[in-house]
Amino acid sequence: MYAKLDSKAQDVIVYQTKAVLVGEIDGKKRAKRKIFSNETVEVTRWSLGDQPDHYQVSMMGESAEEMMTWARKQDEQIKEALTNNLKRGLAGGVPVIVGSSAYQRIKDKDLDGFISDARTGEFCGIIDGARSIASVMSFEIPEPLKVPEVAEEHEEAEVAVLPSLISDQLTQVATGLLKAISQSVDEGQIDREELYNIYEAERQIYYTLTRGLGIKANEYETARRKNADRRFGELKKGSFGLALRQAANMLKPQE
Numbered sequence: 001m002y003a004k005l006d007s008k009a010q011d012v013i014v015y016q017t018k019a020v021l022v023g024e025i026d027g028k029k030r031a032k033r034k035i036f037s038n039e040t041v042e043v044t045r046w047s048l049g050d051q052p053d054h055y056q057v058s059m060m061g062e063s064a065e066e067m068m069t070w071a072r073k074q075d076e077q078i079k080e081a082l083t084n085n086l087k088r089g090l091a092g093g094v095p096v097i098v099g100s101s102a103y104q105r106i107k108d109k110d111l112d113g114f115i116s117d118a119r120t121g122e123f124c125g126i127i128d129g130a131r132s133i134a135s136v137m138s139f140e141i142p143e144p145l146k147v148p149e150v151a152e153e154h155e156e157a158e159v160a161v162l163p164s165l166i167s168d169q170l171t172q173v174a175t176g177l178l179k180a181i182s183q184s185v186d187e188g189q190i191d192r193e194e195l196y197n198i199y200e201a202e203r204q205i206y207y208t209l210t211r212g213l214g215i216k217a218n219e220y221e222t223a224r225r226k227n228a229d230r231r232f233g234e235l236k237k238g239s240f241g242l243a244l245r246q247a248a249n250m251l252k253p254q255e
Contacts, residue, residue, distance in 0.1 A: 001063040003070050004121025005048060007102075009078060009095035010241050012052075012071040013121075014043040014060055047233070049075050049245050075245075077123050081113055082249045085130050091188030091250065093130035094242065095123050102128045131186060170205070174235060182243035190250055 001016045019036040026032065044056040048071060057064045078095045085091065096102045099120040106114075106126055115125035177198065184190045210217050236244060 001043065001060065001067065003067045005074055005095075005097050005123065007097055007100040008242065009048060009074075009097055009123060010237070011045045012048050012067070012074075013045040014063075014067050015040050016043050017041075047236075047241055048078075049241070074123050077115070077125065079245070079249050081123075081125055081127050082246055083252075084113060085127055086250060089132055089188075090127075090130040091132075092186040092246065093127040096126045096128045098122050098124050131188065171231075171235075178235065178240045178243070181247050182240060185243045185246045185250065188250075190247055192251070 001014060003012055003014045005011070006013060017038050017040045020039045021034055022037045023035045024032045025035060044052065044059045046052045046056055052060075052064075052068065057068075060067050081095065085093070094102070096106060098118045103124055106128065107124075111126055113125040115123070118124045181190070209215065209220065
């Protein structure tokens, strides 16, 4: 069992090579000889920077700790490379993975930080496409959906449609926030004060649902935590997941 990163350093993928029976041939004294072929199958995958869930760990069996240690090392190496870029005034970009098309472009160049003994599917130490830090964060949140006009005699129908509209709007805002964070990573700077303002505004929704309605937070957790985790996992797939890891690294105090 072994692990690789995908070409964009977003997922950890665990593989296993098995011997598969493909046929039989006649041997000596009418004995049959079995013919086997090696087949590599994907065992499981999870987002780099996250932890595999209980089921994924069980799928890896005795190799789980080894695979998870390998993934943590890859994540730490990528974060270290991003930090070094920040010290040089660079931000953004994509980690280069051995075997990817980006790796083919840079493998013969004498680049600072290059990990010469990195194997296929591992981070080679280089961030491709990093740019100079030039500007500050600017959030562009999508315009909220307009609530359809409802006649007075249909006030009950209006009340029924509002929660779903608000839920959709908040999902749009979350997507807008991820896009803004991704853009800010490319531009090289994130304004903590803007993040504090967004947190303060988000708490008004939370307090309304809990303190205002008298419903304990753990009731919401029990009813919807798994769904919320799944939706966030889907929301941050692709470049958003990498942007979040880069942003988290940028927000760490610099030594």
